[in-house]
Amino acid sequence: MHNLLILGGTTEATAFANAAAAAGLRGTVSFAGRVERPKRQPLPQRIGGFGGVRGLADYLVTHNITHVVDATHPFAAQMSGNAVAACAQAGVPLAALTRAAWTAQAGDRWTHVPDIAGAVATLDQPARRVMLAVGRMHLADFAPNPQHFYLLRLVDAPKALPPLPDHHVLVSRGPFTAEDDRALMQVHDIDLVVSKNAGGTGAYAKIAAARDLGLPVLMIDRPAIAARTEVTTVAEVMAWLDHAGADRGV
Ligand code: 3Y8
Numbered sequence: 001m002h003n004l005l006i007l008g009g010t011t012e013a014t015a016f017a018n019a020a021a022a023a024g025l026r027g028t029v030s031f032a033g034r035v036e037r038p039k040r041q042p043l044p045q046r047i048g049g050f051g052g053v054r055g056l057a058d059y060l061v062t063h064n065i066t067h068v069v070d071a072t073h074p075f076a077a078q079m080s081g082n083a084v085a086a087c088a089q090a091g092v093p094l095a096a097l098t099r100a101a102w103t104a105q106a107g108d109r110w111t112h113v114p115d116i117a118g119a120v121a122t123l124d125q126p127a128r129r130v131m132l133a134v135g136r137m138h139l140a141d142f143a144p145n146p147q148h149f150y151l152l153r154l155v156d157a158p159k160a161l162p163p164l165p166d167h168h169v170l171v172s173r174g175p176f177t178a179e180d181d182r183a184l185m186q187v188h189d190i191d192l193v194v195s196k197n198a199g200g201t202g203a204y205a206k207i208a209a210a211r212d213l214g215l216p217v218l219m220i221d222r223p224a225i226a227a228r229t230e231v232t233t234v235a236e237v238m239a240w241l242d243h244a245g246a247d248r249g250v
């Protein structure tokens with residue numbers, strides 16, 4: 001009998017939770033609690049951290065979790081690293097449902113930077129009009145470059161004024177389209193886009209829009225994550241579930 005822990009917060013996590021519920025599997029979808037209204041799930045959900053590796057390992061044992069599916073965002077490196085360590089400690093099979101990184105197409109004007117700090121360093125230049133769609137959590141990192149205008153797209157309205165003197169906040173959680181993002185960039189006269197290499201489709205609209213408009217993109221490469229079983233489709237996770245638990249006799 002399966003009892004899954006799905007580390008969620010992405011389109012792919014919701015898709016897998018739907019497939020698991022449809023297959024009659026038991027499980028819980030877990031969110032960090034980053035946004036006010038996480039998307040409704042077809043399975044029970046929990047919100048909030050586990051308390052590091054120790055807390056997650058305890059959770060796995062006390063809740064008799066048989067499998068962990070890490071469907072978090074590719075930049076959730078802390079969560080994913082904790083899952084690798086905790087599953088090893090608790091002897092629970094782990095698979096990551098992740099998405100391939102985007103690769104530049106003809107017409108893309110990408111500059112790769114290794115992380116947020118790399119993006120901030122590259123912005124040490126004369127004033128630009130920047131679309132910054134990296135979420136609320138990282139806005140303070142960009143404070144060293146107040147000379148730019150920033151178009152900030154956030155899931156929830158910021159509780160405090162962002163530490164960027166010249167900005168416009170757009171509260172929107174998507175889904176986004178290249179057409180809408182093109183119009184948005186033109187209305188705000190954007191000349192540079194900053195993006196995480198999220199992969200998948202949910203965050204791609206601004207990348208396609210930038211290409212259409214011939215705009216440069218600062219592409220933040222994803223962090224390295226400890227080795228684990230990785231798949232990119234819901235079907236592969238379902239197949240993994242049929243085989244992964246066998247060695248635990250569950
Ligand atoms: C809390 C849980 C669904 C899932 C929707 C996807 C699509 C829309 C695109 C832009 C880029 C960004 C951001 C983004 C997208 C989907 C997906 C996706 C990017 C929710 C969600 C949670 C979060 C957290 C949030 C972060 C933020 C990142 C905004 C749910 C809506 C920028 C990532 O404080 C904050 O503002 C939180 C910001 C963490 C920043 C970051 O670190 O990258 N996601 N987003 C999860 C939790 O609590 O555990 O409601 O579903 C999920 C979605 N966000 O099924 O509809 O591809 O998954 N989310 C990025 O890729 O760059 C926006 O605006 O163009």
Ligand code: NAP
Pocket residue numbers: 007008009010011030031032034047048049050051052053055056071072073075076077078079080082198203
């Ligand atoms: P992170 O930096 O890797 O995680 C920091 C801490 O937050 C973790 O150690 C854990 O706390 C807690 N946490 C993270 N994800 C959690 C989850 N799903 N359930 C319970 N606790 C969680 O993570 P992050 O980059 O802040 O991302 C947080 C969440 O937002 C993740 O669920 C991620 O999938 C989602 N997100 C979605 C998108 C998107 O585009 N869809 C983009 C970014 C983030 P403890 O150590 O106390 O357990």
